């Protein structure tokens with residue numbers, strides 16, 4: 001498959017400027033640049049803003065956001081050490097504008113009210129499904145600041161087991177995949193934030209499948225996930241985007 005011939009190449013023009021091998025090497029799942037580009041279409045990112053990229057992995061999205069929007073980024077991650085991200089950031093010529101940090105999302109080493117915005121790509125579902133999480137995270141954003149994420153998700157919640165065609169593929173941590181309406185309710189009822197966008201990436205499953213095909217073709221490995229996406233054909237699986245604004249004052253004590 002040729003990258004330039006994919007639907008994703010046309011859908012994500014900012015990401016299309018980046019080298020495919022670099023993206024494949026930097027990604028830890030579905031292409032995070034595409035997810036960041038989708039998120040940025042609804043978030044207000046302006047030059048000089050302080051942005052926390054939470055669960056940044058290998059910092060590809062931090063590099064993308066710094067380059068495309070002129071923001072200053074704190075690239076925070078647990079599994080990837082800060083030194084290797086510092087190398088990647090320096091290679092991109094952005095050492096003065098991206099600050100890699102090794103940390104746990106539940107004990108962030110930042111001052112309260114420090115960030116203008118928090119973004120998270122393919123990571124928030126690892127730590128953010130607990131009811132208490134947003135009440136902690138919101139303290140690090142300035143009043144009125146935005147928290148936005150894109151995660152693998154569902155069109156609607158399952159009642160009981162996954163549909164028949166997904167059962168053989170389903171693994172326990174897919175239960176962190178949720179619909180836009182689930183995320184809206186999950187965050188809104190905290191009263192700490194107001195959700196202003198909760199939606200899906202149209203044709204997201206197709207871009208995800210294209211990415212897996214490119215990854216398998218160029219790096220090898222199994223395409224089990226690609227088969228699952230093809231069989232499901234967007235009926236359930238895709239990407240959920242959610243953007244919430246810090247309520248001021250945050251409700252509920």
Ligand SMILES: C[S@@+](CC[C@H](N)C(=O)[O-])C[C@H]1O[C@@H](n2cnc3c(N)ncnc32)[C@H](O)[C@@H]1O
Nearest residue numbers: 028032055056057078079104105121122123126
């Ligand atoms: C699937 S990877 C995605 C990484 C990157 N955003 C990307 O799309 O390539 C999920 C990331 O979430 C991070 N993560 C998971 N749990 C975390 C936690 N409790 N605190 C901080 N980061 C966490 C992991 O370190 C990992 O890099």
